[in-house]
Amino acid sequence: MTNAREQAGAADDDVAEELRAAFGDLLRADRRLRSRDPKRPGALSYAQVRALVLLDADEEATAGQLAKAADLTPASVTAMLDQLEQEGMVQRRRSDEDRRLVVVSLTPRGSKLLEQKRATWRRCWQEAVSDLPERDIVAAAAVMRRMARMIDAF
Template identity: 45%
Template sequence: MRRARTTSAEHYGGLSLPQVALLEPLAAEPDLPVGRLASSADVSVPTATRMLQQLETKGIVVRRRSPEDERRVLVSLTDDGAERLAVLRGHLRERQARAYEAFTPAERALLVTLLHRLTDLVADPGAS
């Protein structure tokens, strides 16, 4: 997984998978607060802020104060950032589709079942 993250960053517009996770909500909705992006990416607000500062330096996002509340910082993708994110998402979907096709139909059905179960277990560690 680490190798895949590094490869993605090197070959797909300079974005790492953690950065994609942070930016993903912005593909659907512009001007989101830092806290919401951090929560969505499952990182702390200070970590998200550092990541966004780096992304702003690269011209991928723009940060600005909320006109309604000066304490809130809103983030939006630049045109270049939206394009980079779209390209990376497309590449990741292609890789996922190729990997999925490597399984037989029976293996695919089992894989889907097991991934749903894993998702449930990760979401609720007390479940068995």
């Protein structure tokens, strides 16, 4: 016969496994989103959004800074910037401080598209959690941050 402590340990293992499975589901959904989003007409890819967010926050950045923020290679960033510039979302120019550097900045069109993307995400998030108690949302955020630290330490 198992004692209460062994039963509690088995239950804890089951709960931890449920969390691991749910986290795996979340990561797979993220990968599907990253591959699906750029195929939608007029959609921005995950990397493009990350780059535009950095430009919105910092006003301008080099291709190297954008590569790091979007987790891309410099060659991929160059191709991405070519496309974004062609679509009128960013502009490139020589740095005033160091003419060897090319800096990228957001255009008004890029800023508008980024804000539309953010508004869509805010609406989706609000709809997804609107029926959850605040304590559950706070607990979920704490668990996600802990999982992020675990992955970073792995």
